[in-house]
Amino acid sequence: MANTQTNETRRPLLVNGEALKLAVQAPNAGGGDKYEPQTVDQARTNLTPQIQAVTAEAESLPPELRASDHLYVEAKLLPNYLAASYFPTELLAHVGATPVGSRSDIGQYVTKTKSVTSQTRRLIFAVSDSGLHELQRLIADGGRTRSEHQALAQVKELEEISLPRQSDVLRAGELSAETQLPHERRVWEAVLHPQSSRLGEPLPLDQDTLDRWFNLIAAEGGEVHRDFVRRVGGLTFTPVSLDDSRVESLARFNPLRVLRPMPAIRPRPRFGMRSVQRLSAPPSSRPVLSDVSVAVFDGGVDVGRNTASLFTIPTHDLTPEAPSQDELDHGTGVTGAVLYGLVAPGDQAPTPPLPVESYRVLPAPNIPGDLEGYWVLDRIKEEVETKGHRIVNLSLGPTLAVEDDMEPNRWTSELDQLAWENDVLFVVAAGNDGDKDQAAGLHRVQVPADMANGIAVGACDAPAPETPWARASYSSMGPGRHGARVQPLGVQFGGTDSRMFNVLRADGSFLEAAGTSFAAPITTHALADLVTRLPRVNSSVLRAFTTHFAERPRSHVKLRDEVGYGRQPLNFEELLNCAPGEAHVLYVDDITRGDLLGYQIAMPAALTANVKLQMTLAYASPVDPTQPTEYTSASLELALRPHHRAHTFRPPQGVAEKSRALDIGGVEARQLLSDGWSPSQEPVTKSLGAAKSGSAEAQLRDSGKWETVRHYRVTLKPDEVELPRLELSYVARRSGALDNSPTTIPFALLVSVVDESGSTDIYDAVRTRFSVLQPAQRARTRLQTRGASPSHWY
Template sequence: MADRNLLLGKGEALTTAREIKRNSGPKKFPYTLDEVRDSISSSLEHVQQSLSNLPKGAKPRGEGVFELTLHPAFLGRSYFPKSILKKSGLRDVGSKETSIVPRHVTDARDAGKVQATATLFIAGNESAVAALRGILNATTHPKQIEKELKEIESIRWIDNENKIRGELPDDNEQHSFEVALHAGADEEDVVASFAEFVRNHSGKADLKRKIKVGGLTFIPVYATSAAMIEIASHSFLRVARPMPELRIAHPTMARTTMSTYATSLPSQGAYMPERYAAIFDGGLGTSDLSPWATEYYYEDTNETNGQLLMHGNEVTSTFLFGRLNSEDDNLKRPYMNVHHYRVLSPVSGKDPDLFDVLLKIKDALESGEYKFANLSLGPRMPINDEEVHAWTATLDQLCSRYGILATVAVGNDGDVEGANRIQPPGDMVNALAIGAADLSSPKWKRADYSCIGPGRSPGYVKPDGVAFGGSDTEPFKVYNPLLGNTVGVQGTSYAAPLTLRTAAGVACSTSYEMTAIALKALLVHHAEYKSKISRDEIGWGRFQEDAFAMLECENGVATIIFQGQLEKGQYLRCPIPFPDIPITGKARITATFCIQAHTDPEHAINYTRSGMGVVFRPKVGAGIESSKDFFGRNSQYKMTERQFRDDAHKWETCLHRIRNFDGEDSLVGPVFDIEYHARESSRGVSPSSAPDVNYALIVSVQADDIPDIYNLIRQKYTILQPVDISIETTITT
């Protein structure tokens, strides 16, 4: 090990916390108060009349829900009509992103352009709506009320048809639907009202399978299509869609037996047998993997079929033993053991079983037992920008709460026109969404079947990356215990556990403890990106398969890991280690920031409650505090016909970029200043009330004229220590 430069840990010991000082200038308003009054008076009257016309059963507490859209200039977290809502007796119950062309703009360059803004879901009774009309028509206003009124773009009542997503079946049969209600933990009366309303339309709301996440309640509903349109008039129904099927594997991808490849299982146990990864799939049904895998199944998954077991075995085998490169290759020793949850049965994905599967996963992860999990399954449907799916909302909160690194297959419909966008829960911000590369060689590209991004904003860079998943040209070769043979397969189902195996390899290869978010950052940091391929296709790039490659520094490069918590009301100054030698030539900094964010699923546009503002100061060592762009929108967002809001990138959970510098004094004691932003219920919150969040920063530095930069940094920063390698002899590079 003496001749190898290893990842330098304890970077967080170099950081210092500083108080945040804020300055903000006056804001321009696009409309006068009279213009706002003229624009929304009639629509507000329509809201009041529509609410009055609703049957009592469709408006629990006598309340209805309508939309209030803000002008795009007031999308930042500090803009929210809090005073208006409080004075009128209204309340917000959620938000979504909307693209509009506003009537007037504050910047002439935006005239006539489509811009992203926030639409708030507002709840209240008739008297509260009447109070809002009174506020609007008053002759004088307090300063804050007038300011908030001038931030409003439009108000709209939500018609039934606007709550339906997807095509409804064209028949009179009962079908299953998934419904999201504006109903949080203390709003069972809203749920009960909805269930009764469904019964009155000859349907059934399956409350036994309801799932509450944040301010939403997800419920399976049985009804005819005609009845579902009527049921959508319930004012607290946010969205309804036909129940999607469950995906586990590409139905047209053949499994080929590779009889000349290795079939002998390793003779040794896992390196870390006391650690377990949770794999949720179709089951094992055999004892072949019992030295490393324990299977759990349920009463309703006791019966199964060969296709499900094949998939479950291959996914588990991929995580345990990896894949085979050639006929001379051997199955590798597992890093850790597996708890395999057989959550699928032959009828899974039909009727409300999509909810059954999620509830099983939720129960297992809520045990707090797992740091690693893989899901090569999920609803077969493209994600929606306006709505967060039950799978995404539930699993994002679990990963944040329990510090879980989850790998999620993004789906195999990448070659299906109109349905090729990533599938839930691949839009999670606290997981790694994995697509598939077609080849294991340097000439790789996205596999045609691998679903593409972008994700929602925040969470725009999706998939997070790709891993080899097989193709017709080069199948993914994995041992299948049921067949007693190595088989050639393909799919994102295999790319996901292959990536989780790499992460587990890093965690098991060193006693240096890394959080789930640090492992995610390390994978992104070392991903191989091809600039000629769209980020929508491959995210941050192709993930490494070799765990040790991420623990070793290349010649002439020093890589340092920072991990810890971002605290309330402070920014963290992270020095970028450089030796005390003037940099006169070319230098490069590669940096990756990740946080494990708290989420608000009812607020799709402001889904993450946690964000980070990162300021790069290249010359702090010379006493110069001026900043320079490092992470900007262009490192993540494509500027297309859709105009992204200025602060969108501050709410992303992953930032990554490589920056080159050239010339004397271009870098003198550079630092990153990280500000932790917080918001709740779609508005800014006091920093003192915001929960701390886990963060990780991976930074690599190199300079052409300092070839021995690694040792010089170690000499200057003695607190930085190389991570130790505990199973080095088993890892090949």
Template sequence: MAKINFLLGKGERLTEDVKVISGGGPKAAPYTFSEAKSRLQPMLLQVAEKIADLPDDACPNDYAVATITLNPEYIAKSYHPAELLRAVGLEAVGSKPRQVIPAKRSKGREPENALTTELFVYGKRQAFRKWATEFSGWSEYQDGAAQIVEIEEISFPEPSGKIKDFEDDGNKIVFEVVLHMNEAISESFQLANFRKYLNTLNINPGFERRFYAGGLCFLEIETSAVLAEQVAEYSLIRVMRKMPELRLLRPTIRSAGTEKRVSINLPEVGPVDANIKVAIFDGGIPPDHELCEWATPYEYPGMLPASDELLAHGVGVTSAFLFGHIDPKSALSQPYSYVDHYRVLDDTPGQNPYELYEVLNRIENILTTNRYEFINLSLGPCVPIDDDEVHAWTAVLDAYLADGETLATIAVGNDGEGDPLIRANRVQVPSDCVNAIAVGACDVPDANWQRAPYSSVGPGRSPGLIKPDLVDFGGSIQRPFLTLDHIDGSKLTPTGGTSFSSPATLRLGAGVRAHFGNSLNALAIKTLLIHSAERADLPMFEVGWGRIARQLDDIVVCEDHVMRVVFQGSINASKYVRVPIPLPPGVLSGMVNIKATLCYATDVDPHHPGNYTRSGLEVTFRPNKDTRRKVNKGENEPMHAISKTFFGNASKAAQTEDELRRDAWKWENCVHAVNKFRGSSLNEPVFDIHYNARAEGHNDTKNQQLQYALVITVEAPKVTDLYDQVVRRYATQLEQLQPVIDIPLKVRRP
């Protein structure tokens, strides 16, 4: 049998902690203290006056909310105005990104449009009044006062500005209301206060279904458009919007239902690994369907009978996970695992204005009582993602996925042909989850692929810019995606959409797990899927990191001149870990390609969408251990080798915090790049990884660990035994990841 060079594992054994000294000099402020006082005094007085004019019932326990917009030069987590807020008796309860042209920039530079942060601050009306009346006498030496130079604007959130656009058709409207309330405060007294306020408007809400995420409470209320602005006067309301409809990602290609169906023989064996736990949330499977050989259907008691449309979608999605796109000329592949299929849809989407929360409630209940390694969603709110607000679906799912133990794929939606001027073609909620893989569709399963026109496009929110993460074949008019028919499971039906490319992508992830067992965790499998994606000369906002690998070989097998290694490690907050790139000793011949992908799961702050991820890993690449900067007279020898850019197009050392936020790399929880080097320029190259931790947009000093997965591939065409040389050099540290079962790796994915 020919030698097979399997993926190398245990890369984390090569890592070590290092100390890196960083930091700069004092920061030049755009405003002097006296300038800041003069600018902010009239704003403060106006805010205090508007808050005082609010109805008492709209200010529960006399609390109100205002906004503070930071100058764009002060959006780094280290500049959070905590001392100022503490001094005036206020608390930051949320934020959102905002574009502003500041009145001034530091060092005499011309003001320009820039990204900044708008904070929602919460406190007693008396605290706002006291701050406004005493502010004129402030000295820059009193507690917190020096931070006023960081503020660009103080304002009052008008009720009309809290309401997202909706059409008033004269009927009552079900609104989704988002409040500044964490679960403990809400359940103890604030929810009762809000109910009491609504009662004064003759609105009697049920609040049976509510969701908490970070510092937000998501509720549904029904009222008329006439009363909407009065509801929005309630000081703790962050945003109101008409409840979106639920989207079942209906096929983009519809069968006429009368044409002859192609018959196919189903496998007569169980799955490759019966122990993998997979869940699909969709429209249901008939209990006597042929798929039930590998799929177990579940549904909530008391649900309406499933419609033909729901069952067709549920069977198609589950078929795509079990078999991928089916080639009628080839035998069906053995499924990689069993799957639990949960019917979470009660009726055809769009019939019930309360269905969105009903479905999310079902999904949340299932996830909190069952632990799954792989999940897929090909449904969600029928609404493109919003840069300013995080939806309940995204917040709930990201919180569940934050431990990195579950690989989730979510379809991005089939609205890619929507109006780009109003961003109606943008990826849809909840595919903006940073801890999931957002999957789009391409038009063919083989060469010369493009984004399928219907596949929704990015970018995602920042952080989380790269959405979709990946694409896979989803079908087209000329070449439909083939699944088992929902009525006769021995026949095939043509269909198409991101509903099917998403579970097909999850299928490959489950295949990696089935073949390699527990040697690769869910985070490592996600990293490998992105790392091995096939790039094309297409915009990233259309196809993300690329099309997923066509076969398992592309992920887990190396040619003789290629080395691929997986690191599954952890890092402590504020610390640095040095990750060496395994190479043979001596000088490498010719040109060398290095590809690296770093992923981690992270806790999130949904009430701070611009600072959504709580963890950031900054990576510094040092290609040559002997290349150091020149030492000036009186300086000590540099501790570390000179760094070069690896992830990103410009040197991060030269970027401001604003520029880092613009390109979104600092807090992205997945980065990927390929770079070419002369072999002679590489001398014990390393990545230094630094863990930045933040909470609610400012420094988080808790002692905590973050799990990460890093995959590195080195390709040296002129070093024909590169793989073997690396294996010999690191024989006591790296391990070849051998499959736990014998499989025909050369069989291409259908």
């Protein structure tokens, strides 16, 4: 979609699309009878011996291995009941149980004709001893009252009931075989369940239970690193030093969710020497726009070499450790890429688009084991909250690959919450383990590149617009965690063995290296420049642009786990200009839970050729670290209605004919109405490629139901388009159940209408028809950035 235009023929991207809002009516609830894979009596027969075993095991559990006044029990759902609307609220309420989390699992999705293995989850709930006995009685004896029968009806959703399984709690297998030494003492990360929840919000563990945990660690000869105990989303993260041979004893502690080796900070790329030919200083070191800032957390900037005035930026030493030359080289190269983008020896540096501040966090202080990751994360959180940076580049993180049954991770959870609360965009390097063992899952993106509210960047072997291009072999791959499955979101040039990345030094000379560490800051630079070119910007807008204008490879569906949505642009300047046969329109708005919003699609009144419609939706979502399978709490759904008069007509009962889509004002439609046929309340929708309505919940999730970034492409024929509109709806969940509390979600929707035949001047026709749309103009200043509404950066 890029094109070269003179000033006289520029056709800037159009903004203010939210002004095309329409009044729409919520459709009537649909859906038929649901197939039930088991009856209540069958479930009772299956679950009775299980709940008896759980009760007996709970009674034998010594006080030092349990919470002060409750137990943690898990219930495996049949995959047929994953949707939040099937959450067993009445059953849990009847026994006084409180949901505190979930785990990923596998089960059998059963229909009338088949049974297939599918993703499911295990509900984790806190329940008193008396509540556990009541659950046993209810399952064994059945209901006596109407409310008990309503609670009992939900046991058919359950396949298993058990106390936490040691195989789920103890993740010692995450150690490589060569590092599993029985008497080795190492730092472990222990994550404890919330105590309970209030109004759907998890409450951290009580002090009495936490003391029992600390005492148990001491009894096993271990040590709690109390200065690094952290609470995130109701979970309590407690780093402990312990001999490997003692971890199985700790795994018996009932409130313990997971115990795993503490991951180390990722290793840095190796550097080689390159030409000493230098980068010239920029025309001006004063940023184009000064009221939105970028932060880089890394190894610092080697100001001792600063003889070229390339790094006249604030630098902060947050670590008391002396600088390491390797860390300085890495940090300087990353910061240089954020400031200037992809540059080469002999170039002149461009003017930086935004102010950049460098924070030296490596080497971390001399603390036990691998606790440096906790220390670094604390510094990132403190500085971002204090300084109000809107874009943060992270070319560092733990050495921990995402798994399908990923347990809560402090890095991802903290940063996603920070991104949601403060509208901060984290641009994260995906990791450099893409060539590792795929069977073991070591090739997948590394935390926090699994963020749902950030941008994970992998590496490719050539910069845009060069072709051909492909994923760099080392670039870590997807899929990501639930709610952010398309990871990395895209790829950027990061260098390869045959074509290294030019790593800028402070004196203007270059080293050479390769890694996603350098791909991420190139995208950060492009987004910083984009901020200066749009009148209205927030993190959702930036994520939408990154995805919408990514260059898709051939066979994109097959390659999505390798390159996400494609190769990201080095710069958005030309992409913001439309060719005559296309129009890009940006919609920026908020939606409240339960709302249904409609927007007219900016399109000419009449078409003479097929048009391609490209739509990207990006939004920020609250996250729930206790629910890895329900991690994102918000789902925004798009529906495309291309023709305002095209309705579905359903035959009257007893007529064996198929439904038809017809013009409601046409002769055939009027005849069907007279024959008793019923038209749909709203115009027909055009499939956007997601799973069909009525599909298994697992399929709906894989198709993007809870993803915070979506991209769709459809082709429309001239005769199926008239006053087309998009509808946006919002459902929410809390603790895995549907949430009815009012929450407002900011979103960005980027829509492109393209006539590839060249027969229609789309842009001018849209400008003439929709005068409310305005060409994007480069901002000279933007008011109220720090302390402003978190929805917008202006």
